[in-house]
Amino acid sequence: EADIYQTPRYLVIGTGKKITLECSQTMGHDKMYWYQQDPGMELHLIHYSYGVNSTEKGDLSSESTVSRIRTEHFPLTLESARPSHTSQYLCASSTRQGGYTFGSGTRLTVV
Amino acid sequence: AQKVTQAQTEISVVEKEDVTLDCVYETRDTTYYLFWYKQPPSGELVFLIRRNSFDEQNEISGRYSWNFQKSTSSFNFTITASQVVDSAVYFCALSEVTGGGNKLTFGTGTQLKVEL
Numbered sequence: 677e678a679d680i681y682q683t684p685r686y687l688v689i690g691t692g693k694k695i696t697l698e699c700s701q702t703m704g705h706d707k708m709y710w711y712q713q714d715p716g717m718e719l720h721l722i723h724y725s726y727g728v729n730s731t732e733k734g735d736l737s738s739e740s741t742v743s744r745i746r747t748e749h750f751p752l753t754l755e756s757a758r759p760s761h762t763s764q765y766l767c768a769s770s771t772r773q774g775g776y777t778f779g780s781g782t783r784l785t786v787v
Numbered sequence: 788a789q790k791v792t793q794a795q796t797e798i799s800v801v802e803k804e805d806v807t808l809d810c811v812y813e814t815r816d817t818t819y820y821l822f823w824y825k826q827p828p829s830g831e832l833v834f835l836i837r838r839n840s841f842d843e844q845n846e847i848s849g850r851y852s853w854n855f856q857k858s859t860s861s862f863n864f865t866i867t868a869s870q871v872v873d874s875a876v877y878f879c880a881l882s883e884v885t886g887g888g889n890k891l892t893f894g895t896g897t898q899l900k901v902e903l
Binding site: 709711716718720721764766768770776783 | 822878889
């Protein structure tokens with residue numbers, strides 16, 4: 677039973693469309709993260725949050741934005757999708773002691 | 788800045804062989820966590836182990852074992868008697884524990900192929 681949920685699992689969308697990738701966790705974790713992974717490559721942190729109304733950019737620059745209005749919800753939005761945004765996006769949350777849980781990921785293809 | 792190096796891009800073994808995946812890390816933190824994850828073709832990350840920087844005891848879990856050596860900044864992972872189902876990309880990761888955060892820095896991954 678997953679404690680962190682990402683939807684959709686796969687998404688194919690046209691250039692210029694606005695998209696929101698959903699991420700929800702039921703563990704009450706304060707810390708949440710978004711990682712981006714190109715096929716066959718390592719994961720890079722693009723956004724993180726330490727709690728409600730807290731969001732920070734990660735190590736890899738991204739045109740996406742995030743919000744954290746509720747503890748359990750950390751959606752990622754792309755205002756205008758481009759082919760260069762094609763990637764896998766993985767959401768995660770962690771305890772204060774550093775125990776990490778990852779979602780199943782969203783594989784985004786922009787055509 | 789933190790860094791994780793997995794020098795082995797791809798390893799191919801025959802089933803039942805033992806295989807060791809190398810991981811070397813760099814950090815200025817005295818407190819940190821090290822992780823290993825498995826990523827099958829389906830893309831999800833499967834958690835394997837987490838160790839903190841104060842616990843250098845080696846660990847064995849079934850066919851998996853980990854060798855953490857602070858003196859050489861290494862956290863190597865061995866699979867004994869490999870199986871085809873072990874085929875996946877394996878990532879080593881380092882977590883900083885500063886400023887209230889636990890951001891992960893990943894290595895580039897090692898593709899393990901286990902053949903019959």
